[in-house]
Amino acid sequence: MANQDLIPVVVNGAAGKMGREVIKAVAQASDLQLVGAVDHNPALQGQDIGEVVGIGPLEVPVLADLQSVLVLATQEKIQGVMVDFTHPSGVYDNVRSAIAYGVRPVVGTTGLSEQQIQDLGDFAEKASTGCLIAPNFAIGVLLMQQAAVQACQYFDHVEIIELHHNQKADAPSGTAIKTAQMLAEMGKTFNPAAVEEKEIIAGAKGGLGPGQIPIHSIRLPGLIAHQEVLFGSPGQLYTIRHDTTDRACYMPGVLLGIRKVVELKGLVYGLEKLL
Numbered sequence: 001m002a003n004q005d006l007i008p009v010v011v012n013g014a015a016g017k018m019g020r021e022v023i024k025a026v027a028q029a030s031d032l033q034l035v036g037a038v039d040h041n042p043a044l045q046g047q048d049i050g051e052v053v054g055i056g057p058l059e060v061p062v063l064a065d066l067q068s069v070l071v072l073a074t075q076e077k078i079q080g081v082m083v084d085f086t087h088p089s090g091v092y093d094n095v096r097s098a099i100a101y102g103v104r105p106v107v108g109t110t111g112l113s114e115q116q117i118q119d120l121g122d123f124a125e126k127a128s129t130g131c132l133i134a135p136n137f138a139i140g141v142l143l144m145q146q147a148a149v150q151a152c153q154y155f156d157h158v159e160i161i162e163l164h165h166n167q168k169a170d171a172p173s174g175t176a177i178k179t180a181q182m183l184a185e186m187g188k189t190f191n192p193a194a195v196e197e198k199e200i201i202a203g204a205k206g207g208l209g210p211g212q213i214p215i216h217s218i219r220l221p222g223l224i225a226h227q228e229v230l231f232g233s234p235g236q237l238y239t240i241r242h243d244t245t246d247r248a249c250y251m252p253g254v255l256l257g258i259r260k261v262v263e264l265k266g267l268v269y270g271l272e273k274l275l
């Protein structure tokens with residue numbers, strides 16, 4: 001039986017690495033009510049998501065059909081929220097569906113193009129619905145980005161290295177792209193060439209992100225999520241590094257996003273805008 005004063009939450013990608021953490025965090029939050037768990041893993045259909053993530057029954061079955069679960073989030077007094085940690089291939093359609101059903105998306109899934117984010121913003125605007133897309137929910141990453149923005153005023157040379165587990169579908173990471181975007185927005189031209197360069201092996205110098213800032217992606221088992229922003233000038237190197245050692249680090253940001261998205265009108269890209 002739903003409590004009408006709680007924010008109804010649907011978790012999409014509920015059985016994934018991030019989805020499992022979100023289920024636990026939502027189940028423990030006294031102002032939120034888990035009303036749906038979506039995952040397309042056929043082996044888990046109909047199973048209680050609480051049992052799946054190891055916290056005991058929550059009386060919420062894992063279902064594959066997002067739209068039928070979204071309906072559950074529209075039946076309460078307070079507008080529902082869909083948290084999405086799925087896959088770059090499905091996230092755009094998931095967000096469109098949530099908005100169409102009047103459910104507010106909180107999106108951690110990366111891999112959306114700039115054009116797709118723009119389209120979703122237009123769609124949210126037309127529907128007068130809040131939507132949050134955040135490539136990273138960890139406070140340490142947001143602080144790293146702020147430090148990088150400050151540092152780039154004093155350094156003309158910068159490159160980004162991101163390191164992730166080898167199950168990651170997209171490269172570079174959404175966080176690395178967002179970091180480069182924030183530096184590019186400072187309006188500087190970075191990395192003036194010192195000599196004429198030739199790439200002997202294609203890709204050796206990384207891919208060029210926003211602001212022509214090189215981004216290097218490493219994928220290895222044993223890693224979780226890590227990023228370095230390296231600034232150089234004659235005689236010094238300034239490196240800012242963030243390491244994720246447990247996916248629990250994202251949960252305070254995800255819960256903040258859920259609580260804030262219900263007050264938003266339109267799309268916000270980046271959790272730093274809600275701090």
Ligand SMILES: NC(=O)C1=CN([C@@H]2O[C@H](COP(=O)(O)OP(=O)(O)OC[C@H]3O[C@@H](n4cnc5c(N)ncnc54)[C@H](OP(=O)(O)O)[C@@H]3O)[C@@H](O)[C@H]2O)C=CC1
Nearest residue numbers: 013015016017018039040086087090108109110135136137
């Ligand atoms: N913003 C942030 O702070 C963070 C963002 N991420 C991003 O979140 C996303 C998910 O990461 P992670 O949890 O590690 O990935 P996982 O692969 O562990 O989990 C994704 C889950 O979603 C399921 N799934 C995939 N597509 C769909 C779909 N269309 N509908 C329903 N379920 C689906 C998968 O099922 P199956 O395995 O059967 O395919 C899987 O259970 C990635 O894009 C990642 O980059 C990750 C960490 C932090």
Ligand SMILES: O=C(O)C1=N[C@H](C(=O)O)C[C@H](O)C1
Nearest residue numbers: 110135136168173174175225
């Ligand atoms: O896939 C991951 O794991 C992560 N993805 C996000 C990204 O692409 O930036 C956030 C974090 O780096 C973990």
